[in-house]
Amino acid sequence: MTLPEEPNLAIVGATGAVGRELMNLLIERRFAHGRLRLLASARSAGRLLPYCGTSLAVEELTERSFADIDLAFFSAGGAISRQYAPAAVEAGAIVIDNSSAFRMDDDVPLIVPEINGNGLARFSGPAIIANPNCSTIIALMAATPLHRAATVKRMVISTYQAASGAGAAWMAELQQQALDHAAGTPYTMRTTGRQLLFNVFSHNSPLGPEGYNEEEMKLLRETRKIWSDESVLISATCVRVPVLRAHSAAINLTFARPLDEQEAHRVLAEAPGLRVVDDRAANRFPEPIDADGKDDVLVGRIRSDISQAPGMGMDMFVSGDQLRKGAALNALQIAEMLP
Amino acid sequence: MTLPEEPNLAIVGATGAVGRELMNLLIERRFAHGRLRLLASARSAGRLLPYCGTSLAVEELTERSFADIDLAFFSAGGAISRQYAPAAVEAGAIVIDNSSAFRMDDDVPLIVPEINGNGLARFSGPAIIANPNCSTIIALMAATPLHRAATVKRMVISTYQAASGAGAAWMAELQQQALDHAAGTPYTMRTTGRQLLFNVFSHNSPLGPEGYNEEEMKLLRETRKIWSDESVLISATCVRVPVLRAHSAAINLTFARPLDEQEAHRVLAEAPGLRVVDDRAANRFPEPIDADGKDDVLVGRIRSDISQAPGMGMDMFVSGDQLRKGAALNALQIAEMLP
Numbered sequence: 001m002t003l004p005e006e007p008n009l010a011i012v013g014a015t016g017a018v019g020r021e022l023m024n025l026l027i028e029r030r031f032a033h034g035r036l037r038l039l040a041s042a043r044s045a046g047r048l049l050p051y052c053g054t055s056l057a058v059e060e061l062t063e064r065s066f067a068d069i070d071l072a073f074f075s076a077g078g079a080i081s082r083q084y085a086p087a088a089v090e091a092g093a094i095v096i097d098n099s100s101a102f103r104m105d106d107d108v109p110l111i112v113p114e115i116n117g118n119g120l121a122r123f124s125g126p127a128i129i130a131n132p133n134c135s136t137i138i139a140l141m142a143a144t145p146l147h148r149a150a151t152v153k154r155m156v157i158s159t160y161q162a163a164s165g166a167g168a169a170w171m172a173e174l175q176q177q178a179l180d181h182a183a184g185t186p187y188t189m190r191t192t193g194r195q196l197l198f199n200v201f202s203h204n205s206p207l208g209p210e211g212y213n214e215e216e217m218k219l220l221r222e223t224r225k226i227w228s229d230e231s232v233l234i235s236a237t238c239v240r241v242p243v244l245r246a247h248s249a250a251i252n253l254t255f256a257r258p259l260d261e262q263e264a265h266r267v268l269a270e271a272p273g274l275r276v277v278d279d280r281a282a283n284r285f286p287e288p289i290d291a292d293g294k295d296d297v298l299v300g301r302i303r304s305d306i307s308q309a310p311g312m313g314m315d316m317f318v319s320g321d322q323l324r325k326g327a328a329l330n331a332l333q334i335a336e337m338l339p
Numbered sequence: 340m341t342l343p344e345e346p347n348l349a350i351v352g353a354t355g356a357v358g359r360e361l362m363n364l365l366i367e368r369r370f371a372h373g374r375l376r377l378l379a380s381a382r383s384a385g386r387l388l389p390y391c392g393t394s395l396a397v398e399e400l401t402e403r404s405f406a407d408i409d410l411a412f413f414s415a416g417g418a419i420s421r422q423y424a425p426a427a428v429e430a431g432a433i434v435i436d437n438s439s440a441f442r443m444d445d446d447v448p449l450i451v452p453e454i455n456g457n458g459l460a461r462f463s464g465p466a467i468i469a470n471p472n473c474s475t476i477i478a479l480m481a482a483t484p485l486h487r488a489a490t491v492k493r494m495v496i497s498t499y500q501a502a503s504g505a506g507a508a509w510m511a512e513l514q515q516q517a518l519d520h521a522a523g524t525p526y527t528m529r530t531t532g533r534q535l536l537f538n539v540f541s542h543n544s545p546l547g548p549e550g551y552n553e554e555e556m557k558l559l560r561e562t563r564k565i566w567s568d569e570s571v572l573i574s575a576t577c578v579r580v581p582v583l584r585a586h587s588a589a590i591n592l593t594f595a596r597p598l599d600e601q602e603a604h605r606v607l608a609e610a611p612g613l614r615v616v617d618d619r620a621a622n623r624f625p626e627p628i629d630a631d632g633k634d635d636v637l638v639g640r641i642r643s644d645i646s647q648a649p650g651m652g653m654d655m656f657v658s659g660d661q662l663r664k665g666a667a668l669n670a671l672q673i674a675e676m677l678p
Binding site for chain 1: 493494497514517520521522534537538539540543545546551552559573576578581582583587589622624628639640641643644645646647652654656
């Protein structure tokens, strides 16, 4: 099965932050398509969303929503994907799933186009393709070129993750808290349950028996699958920071073979989807506000790790738009690569 | 020379964030003293600062400011310390210097009382004692108990540093930017030159030839001196986050001898000046807003590093008030230990 020239599309979770970003990207990247069906919960049904100068009504997601759909983007959380993605596949659609529901399934490809998109040329649906987690995508965009050059044996990652990763309501509440601060009123915590403004805290996903939270374990498991390398070691600390929509991460790498700083710069500068921002004299490096709304992941603070044998380790800092490359853009790039 | 029962004090940089915190702490900790002289630049001379129910006038700092002073706290930057601390010593005072000016001098003790305060029992002035950098103090409060238990060979540290580390004006500007956001006006960047609100960026200190900034190199050099261990290896990434006055850090340790998680918990729980905040079920861990205004450094996310051989590595996350334990409190604790 190959996609028709102008596939009929569905977006599950159209009212969410990723769904809306995907609609922007369909227009921006001139993704040729037939019908576009916006799906969400019954609560949002009938709501009109602007699209390409007109408005489209949101429809209630049911198992019958996919009758004439060729390609369905899911971005409404794992439970919705688990419940409805099989129905979409049953109806003949290719599903590109942004949730974690199927990522680790053996028969589901987990794809970052620049890294392991090759396999898609032979992909035949109807079936599910999984989009990795946002912090995995953003970290691997920078780590993979160095992995290819020197084989990464171990990574220590500390993240600086934006509110958008928890959804549009968190972004709104972070902004509301700035208004509350200005008004001198107590912080609104309806959605988040916590103070985001002027604060940082450990990622709000449940912790497993080893003391790592789900976000951290995704970084490990998804990297191993994307790199087809079960031996890579990762210890991650995932932290929320009061930033709107771009994730950052400090990444410390240990190599199997030496790689000097100049070569690392060259390899990163040549990597697609990556932009080196590394001006030591001006003290200018990746910042989330500069990655905001951009397709490229920014990488900088590239330096040989002074705590490892010369050339055997590298440090760097990345920022990438969580809603774009971390989610909607990566999903659409997958669609663009489908035969 | 020992200090008199009620030493005459001077605070150099009394109008700054650390100076003002020190005045609060003198009262809070009932530090017995005679005269208290507040010193600052000519620009601030004559300004009245509240102290203990009265007001004290700020005097202009000159080389003759220290005639009858027994103990002088310096917190006005390296250049001021280099220029005036020798005059204070000359006049017979003990100087506790919060700047980086003398920290690495062989004959200047670099002290965190809970870690290497023992030596102070034999200290005889007039001379200079240096207060370590804020991020060094806060990281070592948690790393040292584990170092004693299992010998830390290597640390990878990523910081989440508050505005206060750059001074009171940065704190004010971060708050102003929240007001600007609420008012819909462009961000005020008079002092910082950058957007702090909703952003993070690499620490604003100059970078050296190896690509590490000064803040990162302080963590390495000061740790080696405080631990009397030139072999410890550190790679740090220092990052500013939009937080007012508590620094946080993700710390990854590699040990020389195995240490299990339970033993690490026990050792950290018993360490003075440290409070374990580590509730995996409730997802509650150290946050800068909880460390704000507190003496204790908070430590949590304590877990055996799954990327190293069992027991040979540990991860944790710390938050500590940058103005208290990171600066003024540590300086006053040094004074309290003087004979």
